[in-house]
Amino acid sequence: xxxxxxxxxxxxxxxxxxxxxxxxxxxxxxxxxxxxxxxxxxxxxxxxxxxxxxxxxxxxxxxxxxxxxxxxxxxxxxxxxxxxxxxxxxxxxxxxxxxxxxxxxxxxxxxxxxxxxxxxxxxxxxxxxxxxxxxxxxxxxxxxxxxxxxxxxxxxxxxxxxxxxxxxxxxxxxxxxxxxxxxxxxxxxxxxxxxxxxxxxxxxxxxxxxxxxx
Numbered sequence: 001x002x003x004x005x006x007x008x009x010x011x012x013x014x015x016x017x018x019x020x021x022x023x024x025x026x027x028x029x030x031x032x033x034x035x036x037x038x039x040x041x042x043x044x045x046x047x048x049x050x051x052x053x054x055x056x057x058x059x060x061x062x063x064x065x066x067x068x069x070x071x072x073x074x075x076x077x078x079x080x081x082x083x084x085x086x087x088x089x090x091x092x093x094x095x096x097x098x099x100x101x102x103x104x105x106x107x108x109x110x111x112x113x114x115x116x117x118x119x120x121x122x123x124x125x126x127x128x129x130x131x132x133x134x135x136x137x138x139x140x141x142x143x144x145x146x147x148x149x150x151x152x153x154x155x156x157x158x159x160x161x162x163x164x165x166x167x168x169x170x171x172x173x174x175x176x177x178x179x180x181x182x183x184x185x186x187x188x189x190x191x192x193x194x195x196x197x198x199x200x201x202x203x204x205x206x207x208x209x210x211x212x213x214x
Contacts, residue, residue, distance in 0.1 A: 003118075020101055023098055024098035027094045027095045030091050031091035031092045096157075099157075103153060104158075106154075107154065109147045110146075113141070113143050114144060120136055132191060132192075135188040135191070136188060138184040139181055139185050143185075145174075145177040146178040149170050150174050152167060153174070
């Protein structure tokens with residue numbers, strides 16, 4: 001159907017989305033670490049401060065103790081701090097641009113959750129499979145809701161829609177939907193791992209019984 005073909009088309013962009021996600025987090029970490037490094041270097045090189053020159057002040061001559069700071073060194077330190085601030089600002093802009101690109105790539109991705117919910121209609125709902133089915137429905141519903149509401153945040157970043165209380169409310173709902181999808185997906189994975197462990201234990205027991213038989 002058309003929904004299946006569109007879902008396969010969107011799946012081809014998942015790799016690009018993961019690359020953009022890694023680049024966004026890397027730029028964010030670099031931007032967060034630069035100000036701390038600049039402050040640490042400024043404190044380490046400043047005269048008369050903790051972590052400054054290794055030589056104690058009591059061993060310096062009186063004329064060196066009363067000497068004014070070197071203006072060239074201060075100017076160089078000021079230029080270095082300005083350069084770091086500029087790099088930090090550019091990294092923050094890059095992080096924001098990558099976030100917008102990711103939101104653009106995820107347009108229409110909620111349809112994948114709709115397709116998976118449709119496929120769950122034919123899934124077995126008997127005893128042992130019922131918890132998995134319920135968690136799968138919760139996961140795909142919350143994930144689809146998150147991707148659907150996240151499209152409005154892209155429109156805000158693209159300045160198509162103005163920020164308002166309604167948009168902020170949708171953002172909060174999208175955040176809660178994302179958290180719910182993570183929780184349900186984690187519970188689903190935990191159940192699957194536990195069942196795999198049980199099956200492996202049964203398989204090992206069966207092999208042990210077979211080895212003991214003549």
